[in-house]
Amino acid sequence: MTAKIYDSKPLVRRMIEELRSEAEQFYKQHQRSACLTQIIVGHDAPAELYSRQLVRACQTIGLECITLTYPFETQEEELRAAVAMLSDDATTDGVVLLLPLPEHIRQRIVTEALHSQKDVDGLGPSNAGNLLLGFPNFVPSTADVVLTVLRDADIPIAGSHAVIVGRSNVGGKPIALLLMRHDATVTICHSHTQDLASVTSSADILVVSAGRPGLITADMVKAEAIVLDAGINTVNGRVVGDVDFATVKEKASFLTPVPGGLGPLTHLTLIRHILLGPR
Ligand SMILES: NC(=O)c1ccc[n+]([C@@H]2O[C@H](COP(=O)([O-])OP(=O)(O)OC[C@H]3O[C@@H](n4cnc5c(N)ncnc54)[C@H](OP(=O)(O)O)[C@@H]3O)[C@@H](O)[C@H]2O)c1
Structure with missing residues (x-):
């Protein structure tokens, strides 16, 4: 199978249009x-x-x-x-x-x-606590982008097994909590996870945010899985993700590229938080 490669450009254009209009409203008000x-x-x-x-x-x-x-x-x-x-x-x-x-x-x-109302990237304890409790809150932009892309691509979350690689406070942890909030069954992996491949291979939705170029190869991915790559790494002057794009695209059904996938949506999402408030 060859994966559908997510192109964030159409969504970027729609967000720019929507946010410009919101910014004008803000100015008028x-x-x-x-x-x-x-x-x-x-x-x-x-x-x-x-x-x-x-x-x-x-x-x-x-x-x-x-x-x-x-x-x-x-x-x-x-x-x-x-x-x-x-x-x-x-x-x-x-x-x-x-x-x-x-x-x-x-x-x-x-x-x-x-x-907490000015903590628009959800870094502080109040927003992080509200995320844990399931109350409206500002979440770190990268986590919000994961949700936005799944929705934009019409990928159902409820009932799926989502595996998150990485547990940082700005990456893996909020991504996992947001997907659980949307009724996924969530497993979080980190550097002490034993047999990472056997865990990632059980994912319907695999989100990788480890900061390790090429960590996830095709043999670690279930056939037809949804794979979102949040990694941004520079290798020999080139920006690459955490997923081995060339092999994983032949096995997954959906894959976000790096660059051009989640990254371009991050700043706009942060601006969205300022203009439209928390989720
Ligand atoms: N798309 C965006 O807008 C955006 C925004 C922020 C960051 N990023 C990118 O996302 C990546 C992660 O950033 P971060 O700030 O979350 O990094 P971080 O704080 O270094 O956290 C990395 C996480 O990955 C885990 N990990 C590292 N190596 C692993 C391995 N071999 N197997 C399993 N888990 C492993 C670590 O486990 P331990 O907890 O056990 O150490 C840690 O939880 C980076 O590439 C960064 O550039 C992207």
């Missing part, structure tokens, strides 16, 4: 553009690339995007105070803390100071 503030601490090439892409996406839609850069030596208390100030600022509509943070800064301490 508030006499100003919606404003996202992103915070970067230290230097991390993937985070800086993500940040530039987010600035461009905000320009495309008509949002103001403010980037606050802090040196690596910034202390936890200083960052927490900055986040608390943005939480109280009436003209800031969303705040994104770009990861990774330096090791001396605890994400929990900083995100605790961010009001």
Whole structure:
């Protein structure tokens, strides 16, 4: 079988149109553009690339995007105070803390100071707790994108066995909770999972978010499975996912490519959170 390769371009176009109209409505209602503030601490090439892409996406839609850069030596208390100030600022509509943070800064301490209504990428304990409890909340954009793509492709979730590879707070964990919320039976795999192939081979829906290029090969995938690749890795200057595209496309029935699959939807999803609120 040759998989249907998901092309996110039509959905990207529809989202841009919808969000531009929402941004105009916001402007009319508030006499100003919606404003996202992103915070970067230290230097991390993937985070800086993500940040530039987010600035461009905000320009495309008509949002103001403010980037606050802090040196690596910034202390936890200083960052927490900055986040608390943005939480109280009436003209800031969303705040994104770009990861990774330096090791001396605890994400929990900083995100605790961010009001849940401005925590548009769902990093803080309040939004994460609401996700666990099944209440409306902001979820990390990548997790939201997984759901959006399954819906866009008319793939039923309820009753399916979804296997998620990766358990990070921004990737695997929220993806698993969202799919469980939509009635999938969910298994989460991580670096200590024994015989990963036997678990992934039982998936109707396989979502991979491990940051390991080519981790998932055809022999680890059930015939006609739905495979979503959330990995973004650079190998020899090329961007690749966590799924071995060439072999898995011959076995799965649906596959998201990297680049061009989930990635282009991530920034627009974050902007959607600011303009339309939590799911
Ligand atoms: N599409 C997007 O917009 C988007 C957004 C964010 C991130 N990403 C990409 O998603 C990937 C994951 O990012 P992340 O921030 O979640 O990474 P992370 O924090 O490093 O987490 C990686 C997860 O994968 C697990 N893992 C690593 N090697 C494994 C293996 N051999 N077998 C099974 N599980 C394994 C780890 O297990 P342990 O917990 O046991 O260590 C961990 O849970 C990266 O490629 C990143 O660039 C994409």
